[in-house]
Amino acid sequence: MARAVLADLDAVLAIARLGSFRAAALDLGMSTTALSNAIGKLEQRLGIRLFNRTTRSVSLTDAGRTLVERVGPAMTDIHDAMQAARSLQEVPAGTLRINAFATAAREVMAPLILSFLRRYPQVHIDLVTEGRIVDIVAAGFDLGLRPADLVPADMIAVPLGLRRSNAVVASPEFLRVHGVPAVPADLHRFRCIRARLPNNALFRWRFEKDGEALQIDVQGAITLDESSLVRIAAQSGIGIGYVMEADVREDIAAGRLVRVLEDWTPDLAPLALYYPGRKNPPAAFTAFLQAARAFANP
Numbered sequence: 411m412a413r414a415v416l417a418d419l420d421a422v423l424a425i426a427r428l429g430s431f432r433a434a435a436l437d438l439g440m441s442t443t444a445l446s447n448a449i450g451k452l453e454q455r456l457g458i459r460l461f462n463r464t465t466r467s468v469s470l471t472d473a474g475r476t477l478v479e480r481v482g483p484a485m486t487d488i489h490d491a492m493q494a495a496r497s498l499q500e501v502p503a504g505t506l507r508i509n510a511f512a513t514a515a516r517e518v519m520a521p522l523i524l525s526f527l528r529r530y531p532q533v534h535i536d537l538v539t540e541g542r543i544v545d546i547v548a549a550g551f552d553l554g555l556r557p558a559d560l561v562p563a564d565m566i567a568v569p570l571g572l573r574r575s576n577a578v579v580a581s582p583e584f585l586r587v588h589g590v591p592a593v594p595a596d597l598h599r600f601r602c603i604r605a606r607l608p609n610n611a612l613f614r615w616r617f618e619k620d621g622e623a624l625q626i627d628v629q630g631a632i633t634l635d636e637s638s639l640v641r642i643a644a645q646s647g648i649g650i651g652y653v654m655e656a657d658v659r660e661d662i663a664a665g666r667l668v669r670v671l672e673d674w675t676p677d678l679a680p681l682a683l684y685y686p687g688r689k690n691p692p693a694a695f696t697a698f699l700q701a702a703r704a705f706a707n708p
Contacts, residue, residue: 416485416488417448418448418449418451418452419481419485420438420485421434421438421445421448421449421452422449422452422460422474422477422478422481423478423481423482423485424437424438425445425449425461425468426470426474426478427548427549427550429468429469430468431445431446431449431463431468437550449461458471458473458474459471459473459474460473460474460477461474490688490689490690491690493690493691493692501530501532501693502530502532502533502692502693502694502696502697502698503530503532503533503693503694504532504533504534504692504694505533505534505535505536505694506533506534506535506536506552506553506694506695506698507536507538507550507551507552507553508523508535508536508537508538508551508552508553508554508555509538509539509540509544509546509549509551509553509554509555510537510538510539510554510555510556511539511540511541511555511556511557512539512540512541512636512637513637513654513656513657514555514556514557514681515537515539515555516656516657517572517574517654517656517681518555518570518572518681518705521705522570522701522702522705523535523537525701525705526697526698526701529701530694530697533694533697533698538551540608541607541608542608542609543556543560546565546684546685546686547686552685552695553683553684553685553695553698554683554684554685555681555682555683555684556681556682556684557574557678557679557680557681557682558679558680558681558682559679560679561682561684562684564686565684565685565686566684566685566686566687567682567683567684568682568683568684568699568702568703568706569680569681569682569706570680570681570682570683570702570705570706571680571706571707572656572680572681573677573680574654574655574656574677574678574679574680574681575654575655575675575676575677575678576616576652576653576654576655576675576678577652577653577654577655577658577662577669577672577675578591578615578650578651578652578669578670578671578672578674578675579644579650579651579653579658579661579662579667579668579669579670580644580647580649580650580651580667580668580670581644581645581646581647581666581667581668582665582667582668583647584644584647584648584649584650585668585670588600588601590670591650591670591671593671593674594615594617594624594626594671594674595626597615597626597628597650598626598628598629600628600649600650601629601630601631601648601649601650602615602628602629602630602649602650602651602652603630603632603633603634603640603643603644603648603649603650603651603652604628604629604630604632604633604634605633605634605635605640605652606633606634606635607635608635612627612633613652614626614627615627615628615652617671617674617675618674618675618676619673619674619676628650628652630648630649630650631648631649632648632649637653637654637657638657640652640653641653641657641658641661641667644658644667645661645666645667650670655669655675683699683702
């Protein structure tokens with residue numbers, strides 16, 4: 411099979427997966443015009459139209475859907491075979507794509523990811539952070555990083571062993587002036603820093619103690635959608651914030667923030683890397699898993 415045909419079929423699969431010529435072109439590292447021309451030529455050679463295209467949408471035709479369903483598994487086998495050949499290389503190289511929650515990525519960035527890159531400078535890591543849970547296979551990622559209780563059942567998980575919890579924090583001056591909440595219900599009397607979720611809903615602060623679980627709708631002067639901004643606002647005395655403990659650990663140790671209601675924020679599920687079963691994974695993938703296991707069990 412000619413190399414050009416393989417590239418054209420990869421392009422068809424990318425457009426079908428991403429639902430956009432522009433997104434597929436970015437994923438493939440080519441211009442939208444070049445991609446459109448390649449698909450047009452392929453359609454001419456096959457004598458069929460693969461996509462219904464308008465200025466606003468792209469969808470597979472029946473013929474295109476049939477091609478994708480038949481070609482997709484075959485292309486996976488072809489790429490697996492090519493990766494098997496590459497896996498014989500002695501030095502790990504190439505790109506690893508990882509999808510993660512931003513808070514999870516921050517916890518492993520320095521001790522795992524940056525340490526790995528220093529050891530294997532020929533490897534490139536493409537780390538994408540987002541709040542929503544994605545299908546890492548459909549989205550073209552090699553690995554996912556999520557709390558262990560959110561890992562899909564059909565994935566292979568590598569627990570990382572990190573203790574994790576939420577933390578309710580405020581500046582020392584704010585607590586000196588306004589007092590300290592003793593129980594979650596006290597938060598209704600305090601100015602808090604509200605958080606917005608990726609789906610645009612307001613986050614309800616979650617607490618648990620002695621089997622009692624509750625959620626609190628807090629009020630305050632500001633609503634934010636990123637943990638690092640909550641940290642800044644809390645340090646500035648705007649109100650009480652609710653963040654991942656790992657994101658403010660150094661601030662607590664340095665006295666810039668004070669943790670309250672700690673007995674109401676028990677440990678959360680640990681982080682885990684996860685991936686689908688893979689035959690003959692590339693050397694970079696294998697090396698990263700080895701580094702992750704060493705990180706989890708020093």
